[in-house]
Amino acid sequence: MEIIALITGFALILIGLYGILSKKNIIKIIVGFSLFDTGLHVLIVTVGYIKGGTAPILDSVVGTTNVASKIVDPVPQALVLTAIVIGLGVTALMLAYALKMYQAKKSLDISDFKDMKW
């Protein structure tokens, strides 16, 4: 089960990277970033999974004694929690840049922006 999730996460990373590197449209590049993000999050959460473990919330099912043998690793989940929110912020920032670039040149093709080239 973990292996399939790992492969999925890595496949998403590769697809996103391919999109970032090969596409010319700025919005498509941002979509690629978004996919890369999702794949990375799946990967990190899967690494923290323990076989047969349950969610790290101590209620009547888990109890308060001998917790460590029942739950999955909570640290990667906490990291991914912040990473998702930051991912949204980065996406919003990139989209704002894309909008401004489109207003400047009326084009979404990245090879039209040659002002910084020397």
Place this chain on the structure above:
Amino acid sequence: MNLIIIIVLSVVMVVMAITAIIHKKLAVAVIATGVVSLMASVMYLLMAAPDVAMTEAAIGSGLSTIIFFYVLNKIRKAK
């Protein structure tokens, strides 16, 4: 059962990701990204991470799609 669910989710996610990259229409690409986030959220639940699943449901497939469509609308208007 969990194994079957996760296999189907993986297939849907990978197919949708490929669609998001190769499809020509931008709106379809954004919707496909939303579907990837949707399925990823169910997958987090299977990985025993309800907090992450909730965040992904609220942010990944909700707000992210909304922001993308605001910008797409703006770009279409400026044409």
Place this chain on the structure above:
Amino acid sequence: MEVLKIIGALITLLGSVFLLLGSIGLIRMPDVFTRIQTGTKASTLGALLSLLGIGIIYLDIAGKVFLLIVFILITNPVSSHMLARAAHYIGVKKADVTVVDELEDFENEKQKNETQISE
């Protein structure tokens, strides 16, 4: 108690069958509007029944499940209504067997009235 659980499971099974019927309708229906109606009505009923079954099996979360059912009952028709309106507005092709289109009749009527007033 066991009987109640089995009843709940059977209700969930019925709900999943409705979800499947909704998806089959999504493929079989001839045009966009019929697909919207099958994809929303059948799926909403299916989701409601499945959630109801889970609520019967676990009685301690029945309150939350009831809340969720109410939310789905409010939100799903709204989204399908918006979608159908948008599809009508951008002029999606209707099936050949379409008999009545009340929104178009209404808008034609409105336009006619407005031209009469301006004249």
Place this chain on the structure above:
Amino acid sequence: MIKNFFIIAILAGLAAIFVTLFWDFGDSETLTPLATHYATNGATEVGAPNLVTSIVVTYRGFDTLGEVTILFLVASIVSFFLKREKVQKEIAPKRETSEIILTAAKLLVPIVMLLGVYVFINGHLTPGGGFQGGAIIATAFVLLLMANPDFEINHKIIATVESVSGIAFVLIGVLGILLAGGFLDNKVLPLGTFGKIFSAGAIPLIYSFVGLKVGSELSNILSNLQGVQKEEM
């Protein structure tokens, strides 16, 4: 052509790295020592049933601080970038909103707001917390915008809520240094009964402020992206 070759080479290299890592990957059966410490002592040290919350807020509170800072920077940069110029040309006539969505928005906006508040106040008991609650509150604003395209979020209120909650968040952290073990320690308030709403020290308070801050920042970003739509280019 040569570019495609490079791309494929990079992807193949990454795939090779993954395969080598993959051979070493065994299914983990036990927790790492750090996680074991959190799992065994978290309930007594922090008093929150949700271990993820106790890690995010207390053990790794600096992460949350940095995350909130990044979101604040993003919101500022976006609002600086998409600054509205006062060009009032005639706007293309929009289609009027249908009555169904108006009624649904009236009904749903309070419910969604209430759900957001529920999610971040109950962050230490059930799944959820400040980030999710903030995102839900921002979504309520989107619903308002959908129902009424000319609706404008009052920027003064948003700025006030954001600054007040940010200052309160840092202030509670500093109080932790003075009264308890360190920055963002939750033992400023008594721990209370395990599993009740008013327990786990300052965690509900901290998470509420984080939720308000995230919610106002996301609403700010959204209203900037929406507000730029009104000016004709």
Place this chain on the structure above:
Amino acid sequence: MVNIILQIAGGIMLLAVILSLYRFFKAGSLVDRVIAFDVMTIISISLIALITHFSGRTIYIDVAIIYGLLSFLGVIIIARYLEKSL
């Protein structure tokens, strides 16, 4: 007994996901794809309810509540985008 019935229900739901995926690809217009997206969301809510049973943690139903309340916003915003009145 309960477990077996719910497993069959889960299988049927997964079949429904696959069928709506098929509609996503054989779509005539953007509206078709949005309908498929909507149906997938609804099926996901039911699937989360089933996972609640399979994993034995009733606390997961909170995630389904968030889903049920927020998922329709994506569809509404796409509809507003389509009718050019966003």
